[in-house]
Amino acid sequence: MTTGRLYPISPSKLSTWLDCPRRFFLQYVERQRVSGSWAHLSMGNAIHNALRDWFDEPAAPRTRERAESLVRAHWTQAGFRDAEQSGQWQSAAAAMVWAYLSGLDPAFAPHSVERSLGAIAPGIALNGRIDRLDGGGGDPESLVVVDYKTGKRIPSSDDARGSFALAIYAVCVERSLRRPCTRVELHHIPSGVMAAHVYEPSTLQRQIDRVVQIAGEMAQAEEDQRAGADLSEVFPPRPSPLCGWCDVRDWCPEGAASAPKKDPWSGLPVAEDEASLPA
Ligand code: SF4
Numbered sequence: 001m002t003t004g005r006l007y008p009i010s011p012s013k014l015s016t017w018l019d020c021p022r023r024f025f026l027q028y029v030e031r032q033r034v035s036g037s038w039a040h041l042s043m044g045n046a047i048h049n050a051l052r053d054w055f056d057e058p059a060a061p062r063t064r065e066r067a068e069s070l071v072r073a074h075w076t077q078a079g080f081r082d083a084e085q086s087g088q089w090q091s092a093a094a095a096m097v098w099a100y101l102s103g104l105d106p107a108f109a110p111h112s113v114e115r116s117l118g119a120i121a122p123g124i125a126l127n128g129r130i131d132r133l134d135g136g137g138g139d140p141e142s143l144v145v146v147d148y149k150t151g152k153r154i155p156s157s158d159d160a161r162g163s164f165a166l167a168i169y170a171v172c173v174e175r176s177l178r179r180p181c182t183r184v185e186l187h188h189i190p191s192g193v194m195a196a197h198v199y200e201p202s203t204l205q206r207q208i209d210r211v212v213q214i215a216g217e218m219a220q221a222e223e224d225q226r227a228g229a230d231l232s233e234v235f236p237p238r239p240s241p242l243c244g245w246c247d248v249r250d251w252c253p254e255g256a257a258s259a260p261k262k263d264p265w266s267g268l269p270v271a272e273d274e275a276s277l278p279a
Contacts, residue, residue, distance in 0.1 A: 006120065006123065006124055006125040007123060007124045007125070007215050007216075007218070007219040008124070008125045008127065009124050009125065009126050009127070009168070009211065009215045009218075010126075010127050010128060010168075011128055011164060011165030011168055011169075013028055013218075014164055014165075014168075014211065014214060014215070014218075015164070015165070016028065017214065017218050018214070019238070019240075019242060020237065020238040020240075020242070020246070020255070021221065021234070021235040021236055021237075021238065022231075022235050022236060022237035022238065022252055022254075022255070023237075023238075023246060023248055023252070023255075024218070024235065025221075025225070025231070025235035026248035026251050026252065027247070027248055029222060029225070029235075030251075032248050032251055034247040034248060036079075036247075036264060037076075037078035037079040037264060038079045038245075038264050038265075038267055039078070039079035039080045039081075039085075039086075039089065039264055039265040039267065039268055040079070040150075040151065040265075040267030040268050040269070041079065041267075042075070042076050042077070042078045042079050042080065043089055043093050043150060043268070044150035044151070045074065045076075046071050046074040046075045046076070046090075046093055047071065047093055047096065047097055047148065047150050047189055048131065048148055048150070049070075049074035050067065050070035050071045050073075050074055050097050051097065051100075051101075051113075051131070051132075051148060051189075052113045052114050052131075053070050053073075053074075054066070054067065054070060054101060055109070055110050055113045055132070056113060058109055062101070062106045064098045064102070067094065067097050067098040067101050068094040068097075068098060070097070071090065071093050071094040071097050072090065072094070075090050075093075079264040079265060080264075080265055081263070081264075081265045085265060089268060096189050096190050097189065099192060100187070100189050100192055103192060110132045110133060110134050110135075110146070111133040111134060111135050111143055112132070112133045113131065113132050113133075114129060114130070114131065114132075115129070115130045115133055116128070116129045116130075117130065117169075117172035117173060117176040117177070118172055118176060119168075119171050119172045119174075119175035119176060120175070121171070121208055121211065121212050122212050123212060123215065123216065123219075124211070124212055124215045126168050126171060126172055126211070127172070128165065128168050128169050128172050130145055130146075130147070130169045130172070130173070131146055131147050131148045132145075132146035132148070133145060133146070133173065134146055136183070138183075139180055141179055141180055142179065142180045142181065142182065142183070143173050143177065143179045143180070143181045144181070144183045144184070144185060145166055145169045145170055145173065145181060145183070145184040145185065146185050146187055147163075147165065147166060147169070147184070147185070147186050147187070148187050148189055149186050149187065149188045149189065150188075150189050150190065151190075151267070151269065152190070152267075152269035154188050154191050154193050155186040155188055155193070155195040156195050157195045157196060157197055159186060159195055160184055160185065160186050160195045160196055160197035161197040163184070163186075163197075164207060164210070164211055166184035166186075166197070167184075167199075167204055167207035167208060167211065168208075168211065169181075169184065170182070170184055170199060170204060171204065171208055182198050182199045182200075182201075182204070183196060183197070183198045183199075184196065184197055184198075184199070190269060221234040221235060237252055237254040237255050239254055239255050239257075239258035239259070240258070240259070241259050242259075243255035243256065243258050243259040244259040244260055244261055244262040244266075245262050245266075245267065249261065
């Protein structure tokens with residue numbers, strides 16, 4: 001790390017850099033304002049918000065009607081082709097949420113939901129917003145990180161093990177709340193699949209060491225760019241099929257030329273090449 005101040009790192013900032021340094025530059029350094037929405041994000045937000053509200057009101061009835069009404073309350077039509085498509089997916093999302101919730105013990109109550117936490121690591125300030133924290137993990141003091149996934153791709157335990165986001169969340173829990181946190185879980189709402197990983201202290205530390213190293217590269221790139229370095233050297237574009245989904249492609253001729261722009265509803269989990277879908 002080359003600057004005196006702590007470099008702020010969130011999971012989304014880190015993954016943007018890893019996907020494409022030019023995208024990182026346009027989103028986080030130049031802060032280009034993007035317009036438009038994606039239907040799969042509208043659906044994901046409605047599902048996340050419905051699950052938050054469900055657990056936020058433990059005294060409310062645990063019924064299918066309530067689960068569906070929460071999805072409806074948070075639904076927006078942004079990104080959908082038309083009202084008919086939006087309505088079909090609202091029904092599908094409501095069914096997914098109820099299928100997920102009806103599989104839980106009715107008496108279950110998480111430790112907390114949508115918790116924003118931070119932690120300091122060498123040269124960096126980690127921060128993250130955790131979908132849900134559960135008790136458990138083999139120790140009454142332990143907390144378990146739960147991250148909801150709503151995309152098409154069903155996560156595996158390898159995804160949980162390799163996720164920088166989950167490692168950041170676990171460290172934020174341990175350092176902010178001073179509670180052990182070794183178990184992390186990805187809950188895929190459309191399929192009901194849960195993928196988990198349990199860290200050894202050394203493996204979690206290795207993940208965070210890697211985050212510190214990557215953050216150092218990000219901070220250095222920003223410093224070099226401010227000092228006048230060539231943009232294509234410090235923040236090179238990385239064209240891939242993901243360019244079709246990129247929110248800042250209007251400012252990136254290399255990426256825009258490499259993949260056609262996707263329709264705003266293309267990320268909905270319909271039959272399509274999974275490898276080219278956003279996570
Ligand atoms: S269009 Fe592609 S290459 Fe350009 S910034 Fe976006 S992801 Fe990167």
